[in-house]
Structure formats: C-alpha cells, structure tokens
Amino acid sequence: MSYLRGAMALIALTLPLLSLSGFGIWWLWQNGWLLVWSAVATSIAILIYAVEALLIWRTGPRQPASADATRGKVADSKGGRFKSQTAHAVPLREQQAIDAVEAIAADVDPAMLTSREAILQAGIDTVEAVARQMYPSEKEPLWKFTVPEALAVVEQVSRQVNKFVVENVPLGERVTVGQLLTLYRWRSLISTAERAYDLWRILRFANPVSAVAGEIREKVSGQFIEGMRTELMRRVARSYIREVGTAAIDLYSGRLRPEFAPTHNGDKAEAAVAQLAARPLNILVIGQQGVGRSDVIASLAMEMDAVVETEGSTSDGRTTLFKQNSGEFSALIVEPPALSGDVDVLKEILARARDCDIVLSVVSASRPDRAADSEALNAIRTEIAALTDRTAPPIAVALTDVDKLRPFKEWAPPYDLNASETQKAQSIREAVEAVAEDLDLETDAVIPVVAAPALTAYNIDALVAEIVEIIPEARRAQITRQLATGATSPVRWRQIWGQALNAGKVLARTAVRGGAKQQQ
Numbered sequence: 001m002s003y004l005r006g007a008m009a010l011i012a013l014t015l016p017l018l019s020l021s022g023f024g025i026w027w028l029w030q031n032g033w034l035l036v037w038s039a040v041a042t043s044i045a046i047l048i049y050a051v052e053a054l055l056i057w058r059t060g061p062r063q064p065a066s067a068d069a070t071r072g073k074v075a076d077s078k079g080g081r082f083k084s085q086t087a088h089a090v091p092l093r094e095q096q097a098i099d100a101v102e103a104i105a106a107d108v109d110p111a112m113l114t115s116r117e118a119i120l121q122a123g124i125d126t127v128e129a130v131a132r133q134m135y136p137s138e139k140e141p142l143w144k145f146t147v148p149e150a151l152a153v154v155e156q157v158s159r160q161v162n163k164f165v166v167e168n169v170p171l172g173e174r175v176t177v178g179q180l181l182t183l184y185r186w187r188s189l190i191s192t193a194e195r196a197y198d199l200w201r202i203l204r205f206a207n208p209v210s211a212v213a214g215e216i217r218e219k220v221s222g223q224f225i226e227g228m229r230t231e232l233m234r235r236v237a238r239s240y241i242r243e244v245g246t247a248a249i250d251l252y253s254g255r256l257r258p259e260f261a262p263t264h265n266g267d268k269a270e271a272a273v274a275q276l277a278a279r280p281l282n283i284l285v286i287g288q289q290g291v292g293r294s295d296v297i298a299s300l301a302m303e304m305d306a307v308v309e310t311e312g313s314t315s316d317g318r319t320t321l322f323k324q325n326s327g328e329f330s331a332l333i334v335e336p337p338a339l340s341g342d343v344d345v346l347k348e349i350l351a352r353a354r355d356c357d358i359v360l361s362v363v364s365a366s367r368p369d370r371a372a373d374s375e376a377l378n379a380i381r382t383e384i385a386a387l388t389d390r391t392a393p394p395i396a397v398a399l400t401d402v403d404k405l406r407p408f409k410e411w412a413p414p415y416d417l418n419a420s421e422t423q424k425a426q427s428i429r430e431a432v433e434a435v436a437e438d439l440d441l442e443t444d445a446v447i448p449v450v451a452a453p454a455l456t457a458y459n460i461d462a463l464v465a466e467i468v469e470i471i472p473e474a475r476r477a478q479i480t481r482q483l484a485t486g487a488t489s490p491v492r493w494r495q496i497w498g499q500a501l502n503a504g505k506v507l508a509r510t511a512v513r514g515g516a517k518q519q520q
Helices: 002-030 034-059 067-077 092-106 110-114 116-134 147-168 177-185 188-206 208-253 267-277 293-303 343-353 371-386 423-439 460-486 493-519
Strands: 281-287 306-314 317-324 330-335 358-364 395-400 446-448
Touching: 002 034, 092 116, 092 208, 110 116, 110 208, 116 208, 147 208, 281 293, 281 343, 281 371, 281 460, 293 306, 293 317, 293 330, 293 358, 293 395, 293 460, 343 371, 358 371, 358 423, 358 460, 371 423, 395 423, 395 460, 423 446, 446 460
Parallel strands: 281 330, 281 358, 358 395, 395 446
Antiparallel strands: 306 317, 317 330
C-alpha cells in the first residue's frame, strides 16, 4: 500500500508539468512557431554536444606516469638538486605500486559501478596489484599484514568516506540508513517512468513534423547526457581505484603499524607524532684524511648553538650526538674511517650508509684527488638504490680550504660567487663547479666553507641553510628506513608480558561472570 501511495503522489506532481508541455507545443503549432522552436532547440543540443565532446577529447583519460618520469618531476620540483642520484619522494617499491594502481585506474570500465560484485572485484584486483609490487618475492603477498594494520586501514577508509558524505552529500549528516533503504526499494519506479515516457513518444506522432524534430533533439541531448554520465562514472571509478590503492599502499608499507600510526585520541596522538618528529637524524660524514671533518662539525655546532657529545670512538669510526640547546634539532653524527681507496673502509662506509638519513661529504678545495670521494658517493647511491623499500638520503658537500685557492695571499670575505668580481671569487666558483661535476651533483649542493680553527669561520651559515633545506627529504629517508627495519624488529618481551596479563584478566572476569549467571 505504501508503494501505491508513493506512485499516486508522484503522478499528482508530474501531471501538471506534463500538461504544461502539451499546452506549450499546442500554442507553438497554432502560431506557426513549432518548426522554428524545434530547429533552434535541436541546434542548441548539437552545439552543447560538440562542446562536451571537444572537452572530453582534450582532457582524455589520464595515462599513468612511469616511475622514471615521476622521479624526474620530483627532482625538478626540488630545484634539480641531483642529476644522477636516485633520490625520489617515495621508495621504489611504492612508486611501482603507484604506477600499477594508475594503470588499473586508466583502464577501468565505468560500468563496473553498476554491479556490486564488479566493484568488489575491482577493489580486490587493486589490492593484489599493490601487494605484488610491495612484496615481489612472496608467493602469497596478499596477506602480508597484521590484524591491527587491517583494522587501521578500515578505520582510515571509513573516516574518509564519512568526511565525503558529510561534506558533499546534501543533508548527508542527517540521512538515516532506513531512508537509504527506502530509496533503494523505490528504484523500480525508474522503469515505470521510462515506460510512460515511451508511451508519450508514440502519442506525439500525431504531429509527425514535431515528433521527428523532437526525436532528433532528444537523440542528441540523450547522447550528451550519456556522455556526461559516462565521464562522471569513469571519474568516480578511477577515484575509487585510487582510494583503494592508496589505502593498500599504506597497509603494505607498514605505516599503519601501531608504533608508526598513533591513535586519534587527543594528547596521545599529538605526543606520538611529536616523538616521531623528534627522533635524531643519522648524518654520515665522509671525507679523506685531513680535509677537516671534525672542524666542520665543530663549526656547525657553534653556528647552530649545539652541543656535541662523543658517544663512541673505535677503529671503525666515531659517533657523536649533535643537539641544539633549543631542542629544535638533534642528530647522530657518524664519522667512519677516512676515505683512502681501501676496500674494507668502503665496506664499512656502506654498512653505515644503510642507516643514515643525510650524507655530508667533506672535500678540500686545495686537493685535486677526488677519486675516492666520487667512488664512495657512487657506491652509496648504488647501495641505497638496491634497497627498494627505502628513500635515498640527500647529499650535501662542505667544500673546505677555499681560502687556499688562488690568489694564495688574498682572503677578504665575503665573496659574491654569482658575480665573481674578484679572482678569488672566480677561483671559489670554479672549484665549486669542478667538485659538483666530479661528484655528479648540482652546484647548489656544494657549499664552500672555511672551518679551520686558526681562521674565522666562513659561510657556515650557508651550510646550515643547506642542511635545514634538506631536512624534510631526510625525514622521509628516516621514516622509510624505520618502516623497513620495523618489520624485523626484535621481540618486545615486556610488551608480550603485559599482553599476557591483560588476557588473563579478561579470562578471569569472563569466568566470574559465567559462574554468577549459572548460580542465578
């Protein structure tokens, strides 16, 4: 009975509108304007259809960008810092997963939105594609996540859907599930309306000229509406694939693990995020013997008002804690043995490079033998590039001993290296360009400095500015490094003991309640 009342109400609302259409056509026919009106309406429909077809042709389906092209855009957005260094915003595996998702989105069939099974299958295919890219060596990569991570991704997607409904659906915050079910049950009225419209098309052939013009107009406008509908469905389908892909990448990358994905509970969340951002960066300082690595670190500490405390010193190098008094920046500075071309020393440097977030290469401007520096940096690049689940650490160069360049007796800073008005400034500029070329870096990454204790420090503030600029890139390297090593982290026995105690408490409460109910 409720369906009948709804149908009667719909008829009562539509009949007056249909009668106005009939009376309007009758008036046009009586006054001889029917053919003119039909021709103008048809022309407008054709024009709109042509504009819509042109817009769709120009925009077209977006093709997925290759990993190399994407990394090139990232490098350009950073000012072209590195020429051949494999530095990219995301690890190689994640970039390959992004490319796979974009390929699925580009070829998605918009008609899949009309089938619940097709929507589910498209989501499963997307997740499987991401899993294969993130774990290429696994036979069954689909289930390479923990239960807390699965619950976290459900929470993340639900939060995004809730935001979309509240912000984009009229009265979305007030629509109840019951109302949605009612609208779904009324979907049969659409077919009834279509049959009524077909009957109207037959009846209007009482005036053949008007009927033919109306059919042409409706055919064109129908194609226009169908084109718009198809394009809208295509965009919705692509957005669905990309949202599923994004959630899957977060899931398989490890960013949803409890230690990296804090809960959204006020102060606890803020404290967890602050703790993650406050972790010291690992800075690997490499260089040949006598280039002034220790002097550069001491000058940086003085410029940044920081304290340097030696944590350990062995034959394999030295590790110091670098911490600003203001608490804004802290780092673990690792000084491996000096570069000498020795294979064992290079192996030690590569082992340290796997755990570093910034590489600071110290090179002397007065020494032309830079083969060891170039070999070490290239080896570090190759080593990090092989770790496809990491982001490459940024590289900066401190070019020391620029005061010893020609003319030898001249030293009157500051020098404008862009203008190069003096021969000293030209010599410094040429040294910067030569080092950048030898180490395969952009000149912006090479900072000329003087850090010798006997002289006043020169251009250390520029080196500080360079380090501050690359800190966001270093943080990405740090986080991906922690995510990569977190999956193989040692067992936390204290945490397991706490979990066992909580499980015992739950079982005890359950047993007590069960016994109480049996006694009742």
